[in-house]
Amino acid sequence: MNADNRKGELAELKGQLRQLAGSRAPGVEDLKRELYKKVISYLTVGIDVSSLFSEMVMCSATSDLVLKKMCYLYVGNYARGYPELALLTINFLQKDCQDDDPMIRGLALRSLCSLRVKNLVEYLVGPLQRGLKDSNGYVRSVAAIGVLKLYHIAPSSCTDNDFPVTLKALLLHDSDPQVVANCLCSLLEILSIEGNVSEAALREKESLLHRNVILSLLNRFKEFSEWAQCLVLEVVSKYVPEDAQETHDMMDVLDDRLQHANSAVVLATIKVFLHLTMSMADVHQKVYERIKAPLLTLVSSGSAEQSYAVLSHLHLLVMRAPMLFASDYKHFYCRYSDPSYVKKLKLEMLTAVANESNTYEIVTELSEYAANVDVAIARESIRAVGKIALQQYDVNAIVDRLLQFLEMEKDYVTAETLVLVKDLLRKYPQWSHDCIAVVGNVSSKSVTEPKAKAALVWMLGEYAYDMSDAPYVLEGFVQSWAEEDFAEVRLELLTAVAKCFFKRPPETVQILGAALSFGFADANQDVHDRALLYYRLLQHSVEVAERVINPPKQAVSVFAGDQSSEIKDRIFDEFNSLAVVYRQPSYMFLDKDQRSPFAFSEDTGSSIIGPQSPGREDLPSDIDARDNDLLLSAHEKEDSRAVSNGSHGYSSSKFHTLQEFTDSAFAPRSPSPTQPIRNARATPLPPAAVSSTAASPLLAVDDLLGLGPSASAEPFPPLKLNPKPVLDxxxxxxxxxxxxxxxxxxxxxxxxxxxxxxxxxxxxxxxxxxxxxxxxxxxxxxxxxxxxxxxxxxxxxxxxxxxxxxxxxxxxxxxxxxxxxxxxxxxxxxxxxxxxxxxxxx
CATH class of the missing domain: 3.30.310.10 (TATA-Binding Protein)
Structure with a gap:
C-alpha cells in the first residue's frame, strides 16, 4: 500500500467510524467489529493508525465484549506514545471500571493501568482502590498487578495510599488463589526493586518470610496454578524453619510435587528441599538420593530444551556429590536424536560421574563418539576422555585409548589428541616413553590447528632427547615460519628450538639461529620480545639461558580453568535460575557494574608490524643450502649424511656436555671452502650439568647461531628528514x-x-x-x-x-x-x- 492509498484508506475508515459512533441501528455492532478488526490488522503490520484515536474512543461506548477488548488493545498501544491522546480515554475507562459486567471492569482496569502515563497517575488511585475491594476475583487479581504497574510509574503514590499493606492483607485472607498469587508476585517485585531499601520495605520483606505467611501459603498450596506454585516455592526456599520437625513437616507437604509433570515445579521443589536442609548434613544427603529419580525422569521424558535445563542442574549437583550419581552414568549416554548442545552437556556429565568403578565403561562409550559424524561432538568426546585421565582414574588404559585416536588419521581427532597428550605428559611424566613413541609417528604436515601445532612443538622441544627426529621436524616448522599465521605456535616454536638446542646442540644450532632471526622480524610484539630475550640470554651465558628457558620441572597437579568453590556455591544459592544454565552467578550477567566496558584485543597497544612475512630469500644462507635436504625423509637424511660424514662443521661424538659444545663452537674455525655447514644427525647427548663460564662475546654468539651483526634487533638509528619536502x-x-x-x-x-x-x-x-x-x-x-x-x-x-x-x-x-x-x-x-x-x- 503506497502513501496516497494509505491516507485514503485511513480517511475512509475515519469517516465510517465517525458515522457509527452514535448509531443505535440494528447490525451496527457487527459493522464496528469489522472496522475494528481492520484497524487492529493495520496496527499489527506497523501502519500508523493513531489518527483514528478519537473515533476509536467514541465507538467504545458499547456493551460488546469483543469490541471492548479490541478498543483497549488499540488504546494501550498508542497511549504511551501520545500522552495527549491518552487523556481522551480516561473518562470511558473510568466509566467501564464501574460497569456491571466484571469482565469489562477487569479489562478496563487493566487498560487504565497499562497506559503508564505519569500525568494520569491521579486517575489510577481510585479505580485501583475499588478494584482491590471488588467482589469478583478476576477484578481483584487485575488490581493486584495494577498496583505493581502503579509502583513502576509513581512509587510514592503507591506507598502513600497503603497499597502494599492492602496487598499483604489480601495475600493472607483472600479466598481466590489467583488473587493471592498476584498479590505475592506484586509484593515480591516491589520489595526487590533496586533502591527500595527503606525501613518500611525491609520490614515488609521480613514479614513475607514470617511463619504465619509461609504456613498460610503452604496450606493452600495445591489450589494454586503451576506458575503460582513456583512463586510460592521461591518464597519458601528463603524461609528458615524454627526446628527440624517443622522442616520435615514442610517437606512432607511438598513431597508429591517432586512427581509433578511440570519441570519448573519439580526444580523449585528441589531448591526448597536443598535449602531447608543445608544445616542438616544427614538429611541433606538423603535429599540428594530422593531427588535423583525425578531429575533423571525429567531428562529422559521431556523436550530437548527441558533436558538441557535439567541436565544443567544435575551437573551442578553432581559436582557437589558425584558419588551419588556414579551408578547412573548410563542415563547420560548420548542418544542419536539428541541435539548437539544436549550431547555436549551429557559428555560433561559422564566426565563428572567417572570414578574407579565405571571408568572403563564410560571411556569405551566416549571412544565410540570419537568417530561421530558431528565433528564438534567427536572433539568433545576426546576432551572428555582426557579429562577423565587427568582425574587419575585408570590412567594406563585411558592413555592407550588416547594413543589409539592418533591412528584414526583424522585431522581433528589428531589435533585434539595431541593437546590432551601434552596435558597428560605435564601431569604424568612417567608416561612419556609410551606417548612419545606414538607421537613421533605423527606427520607434522597433518597437524594444521594452532593448538595442536603448539602441543606437538612443545613435545618436540621437551622430549628432544627421546625423539630422534625432533631437530629435523622443528627444522621444517622453522622453514615455514612465514606461512604460520598464529603467534601461539611461533612462540612455542622459539622455546622448543631453544630447549632442543640445550639437549642436542650440534643438530639444532643453526635452526635456533634461523628461528631467532625470524623472531626479530616478527610482526607480533610478544614473539619479537621472546626472540630478543633468548638471544640476550645466550649472549650472556649458555648456563643462564638453559636455567631460564629449560629449568627442571615438576608434575602439574592442578590445571587452571576450573571454577572456584566460591563461584560454585554462589551458583548453588541461585538454584532453579539462569545462573545454573549460564554457570555464572547472576551478578556477572545482570549487573552492569560487573561488565567490562570493552574486550581487550591481544594486539591492543602500539607495535610495529615489521616487514611483510619473510620469504625464503630472507633465510640465512646456510639454511638455503639445506633446502633440498629438508625435503628428504628421516631415513634419507641419515643415509645422505652418512655419505658425507667428514664434511660436517660439528661432530657430536666428541662432545659430552652442552658446555663442551659451546666452548668448541666459540673457538676460531675455518669453514670448508667447498661444503656448506649442515646439521649433523648425532646420537642424542645425555643430560648433563653445565659448568659455569663467563659470558661469550657477542660476535661469537652471532657466529654460532648463523646471525649477522644486525641480529641484535637494536633500534634503528634515527633518520634525518627534510623539514620542508616538496611533492605535488x-x-x-x-x-x-x-x-x-x-x-x-x-x-x-x-x-x-x-x-x-x-x-x-x-x-x-x-x-x-x-x-x-x-x-x-x-x-x-x-x-x-x-x-x-x-x-x-x-x-x-x-x-x-x-x-x-x-x-x-x-x-x-x-x-x-x-x-x-x-x-x-x-x-x-x-x-x-x-x-x-x-x-x-x-
Whole structure:
C-alpha cells in the first residue's frame, strides 16, 4: 500500500467510524467489529493508525465484549506514545471500571493501568482502590498487578495510599488463589526493586518470610496454578524453619510435587528441599538420593530444551556429590536424536560421574563418539576422555585409548589428541616413553590447528632427547615460519628450538639461529620480545639461558580453568535460575557494574608490524643450502649424511656436555671452502650439568647461531628528514600506485591524546613539526596521507608515503608505509611512531 492509498484508506475508515459512533441501528455492532478488526490488522503490520484515536474512543461506548477488548488493545498501544491522546480515554475507562459486567471492569482496569502515563497517575488511585475491594476475583487479581504497574510509574503514590499493606492483607485472607498469587508476585517485585531499601520495605520483606505467611501459603498450596506454585516455592526456599520437625513437616507437604509433570515445579521443589536442609548434613544427603529419580525422569521424558535445563542442574549437583550419581552414568549416554548442545552437556556429565568403578565403561562409550559424524561432538568426546585421565582414574588404559585416536588419521581427532597428550605428559611424566613413541609417528604436515601445532612443538622441544627426529621436524616448522599465521605456535616454536638446542646442540644450532632471526622480524610484539630475550640470554651465558628457558620441572597437579568453590556455591544459592544454565552467578550477567566496558584485543597497544612475512630469500644462507635436504625423509637424511660424514662443521661424538659444545663452537674455525655447514644427525647427548663460564662475546654468539651483526634487533638509528619536502599530488598518486607496502604500523593513542584529536588539523600540524607533511586528510573516518623525505636526498627520491587511519572510538591508528628505498622503511617507522607518541603530551 503506497502513501496516497494509505491516507485514503485511513480517511475512509475515519469517516465510517465517525458515522457509527452514535448509531443505535440494528447490525451496527457487527459493522464496528469489522472496522475494528481492520484497524487492529493495520496496527499489527506497523501502519500508523493513531489518527483514528478519537473515533476509536467514541465507538467504545458499547456493551460488546469483543469490541471492548479490541478498543483497549488499540488504546494501550498508542497511549504511551501520545500522552495527549491518552487523556481522551480516561473518562470511558473510568466509566467501564464501574460497569456491571466484571469482565469489562477487569479489562478496563487493566487498560487504565497499562497506559503508564505519569500525568494520569491521579486517575489510577481510585479505580485501583475499588478494584482491590471488588467482589469478583478476576477484578481483584487485575488490581493486584495494577498496583505493581502503579509502583513502576509513581512509587510514592503507591506507598502513600497503603497499597502494599492492602496487598499483604489480601495475600493472607483472600479466598481466590489467583488473587493471592498476584498479590505475592506484586509484593515480591516491589520489595526487590533496586533502591527500595527503606525501613518500611525491609520490614515488609521480613514479614513475607514470617511463619504465619509461609504456613498460610503452604496450606493452600495445591489450589494454586503451576506458575503460582513456583512463586510460592521461591518464597519458601528463603524461609528458615524454627526446628527440624517443622522442616520435615514442610517437606512432607511438598513431597508429591517432586512427581509433578511440570519441570519448573519439580526444580523449585528441589531448591526448597536443598535449602531447608543445608544445616542438616544427614538429611541433606538423603535429599540428594530422593531427588535423583525425578531429575533423571525429567531428562529422559521431556523436550530437548527441558533436558538441557535439567541436565544443567544435575551437573551442578553432581559436582557437589558425584558419588551419588556414579551408578547412573548410563542415563547420560548420548542418544542419536539428541541435539548437539544436549550431547555436549551429557559428555560433561559422564566426565563428572567417572570414578574407579565405571571408568572403563564410560571411556569405551566416549571412544565410540570419537568417530561421530558431528565433528564438534567427536572433539568433545576426546576432551572428555582426557579429562577423565587427568582425574587419575585408570590412567594406563585411558592413555592407550588416547594413543589409539592418533591412528584414526583424522585431522581433528589428531589435533585434539595431541593437546590432551601434552596435558597428560605435564601431569604424568612417567608416561612419556609410551606417548612419545606414538607421537613421533605423527606427520607434522597433518597437524594444521594452532593448538595442536603448539602441543606437538612443545613435545618436540621437551622430549628432544627421546625423539630422534625432533631437530629435523622443528627444522621444517622453522622453514615455514612465514606461512604460520598464529603467534601461539611461533612462540612455542622459539622455546622448543631453544630447549632442543640445550639437549642436542650440534643438530639444532643453526635452526635456533634461523628461528631467532625470524623472531626479530616478527610482526607480533610478544614473539619479537621472546626472540630478543633468548638471544640476550645466550649472549650472556649458555648456563643462564638453559636455567631460564629449560629449568627442571615438576608434575602439574592442578590445571587452571576450573571454577572456584566460591563461584560454585554462589551458583548453588541461585538454584532453579539462569545462573545454573549460564554457570555464572547472576551478578556477572545482570549487573552492569560487573561488565567490562570493552574486550581487550591481544594486539591492543602500539607495535610495529615489521616487514611483510619473510620469504625464503630472507633465510640465512646456510639454511638455503639445506633446502633440498629438508625435503628428504628421516631415513634419507641419515643415509645422505652418512655419505658425507667428514664434511660436517660439528661432530657430536666428541662432545659430552652442552658446555663442551659451546666452548668448541666459540673457538676460531675455518669453514670448508667447498661444503656448506649442515646439521649433523648425532646420537642424542645425555643430560648433563653445565659448568659455569663467563659470558661469550657477542660476535661469537652471532657466529654460532648463523646471525649477522644486525641480529641484535637494536633500534634503528634515527633518520634525518627534510623539514620542508616538496611533492605535488600527481607525483604522490603515481608513487603510491607504483610502490608496494614496505611495512605496516599500529599505534594506540592514549586517552589524553584522543581528547585533542577533534579533527584532522591538530594531528596535521603536529606531524609538520616532525618533518612529516600532509597531502590529504578526511574526517569520516579520520584518514591522512602523509609524506616525508630524507634530508639530503636528490629531487624526487628518498620519499616515504604513509596512509594513516585513526579509529576515534578506540584510539587505534593503523598505517601503511611505502618507501622509495624499502630498506629504510623500518627506520622511518620508528621515527613515525616516535612522532605519534608525542602527540597530546605537550
Amino acid at each position: 599530488p600527481a607525483s604522490f598518486k603515481r608513487k603510491w600506485g607504483q610502490l608496494t607496502v614496505a611495512l605496516t604500523l599500529e599505534y594506540t593513542f592514549p586517552a589524553q591524546a584522543m581528547v585533542g584529536l577533534t579533527g584532522p588539523q591538530p594531528l596535521v600540524r603536529h606531524m609538520q613539526t616532525n618533518s612529516v607533511q600532509c597531502m590529504a586528510s578526511g574526517n569520516a573516518p579520520l584518514k591522512f596521507f602523509f609524506f616525508a623525505q630524507l634530508a639530503d636526498a636528490p629531487a624526487n627520491t628518498g620519499f616515504f608515503l604513509v596512509e594513516l587511519v585513526v579509529t576515534t572510538s578506540s584510539g587505534l591508528a593503523s598505517a601503511k608505509i611505502k618507501a622509495d628505498d624499502s630498506s629504510l622503511a623500518p627506520a622511518f617507522a620508528d621515527s613515525l611512531q616516535s612522532a605519534l607518541s608525542k602527540f597530546g603530551s605537550l
